[in-house]
Amino acid sequence: MTLLAPLKHITTLKLSKFSLTSIFTSVISSREPRPLPTPIVNEPAPQPPTPSEVLQEIGSQLRQLRQQRQLSIEDLSARTRIQPRLLQAIEEGHLEMLPEPVYVKGLVKRYSESLGLNGIAVSAQVPHWEPEAATFEPTTKLQMTGFNPTIRLNPWQIYLGYTLAIICLSALTSVLLDRAVKPRAIDPSNLTPAPQTGIAAIQPLNSQPSPKLADVKIGISIQSPTWAQIGIDGTTKFTGNLQPGMQLSWIAxxxxxxxxxxxxxxxxxxxGKPLAPLGKVGQKLSTTIKLIK
Structure with missing residues (x-):
């Protein structure tokens, strides 16, 4: 007992340094699971801007420059001869309100040049899009079953329509002219026979056949500078200045x-036979030469 007393005292002293709570805590903490490493999440790649967003960015810069120049949409429309609604659609990036991209490039070029910019460089930034790429939905869009308000016609369809319309119009005009010019057929049953007098047709004694009008070639040679007005059979054929050496001729x-x-x-x-001189040099004259005697 004497030999074990010091050992018992040492054991009691060592256990007093460790409480039951600390021992229990160390045991529990040793059994807790270790935290898992944080997984690495791959962020999605940024999407490229849509054609509407690109055009909206270009239009926003043009609008700011226009406002700095203190120009309204109407002022710019008068400068560029572009409709105000198209200018506003360019500034706001509304693709569905604009024509094909190739035409939009031309509109942007004229818009930029009117503000003093390099129109070719600015229009080169306009993206290409298809009609389905439009993202703006107008509030006044028609909601009708089976009706598509955004109908686009190709240039060849318009040309074909014009061609067919011209052909139909020409055919209709030809038919109307034929009906107007074509003489009516005469029904012999509706004719009333002339009375039979038994005497041949007798011309009145005093009646004389009217003389047949013959064509006469009238020639006028210019000898010195003059002004003249010449009429043939009541119709004015020439009015103006004449120079020496000029030859004029008509049939009267x-x-x-x-x-x-x-x-x-x-x-x-x-x-071909010269007539008597009309008058003197420098003399004003108004005369009529009768050809029927």
């Missing part, structure tokens, strides 16, 4: 009327 049947400020500058011939 009734009369020739000449008004001039230099009667001596004109030499008139009938069927």
């Amino acid at each position: 049947t009734k009369q020739v009327t000449i008004n001039t400020n230099n009667a001596g500058g004109l030499l008139v011939s009938r069927d």
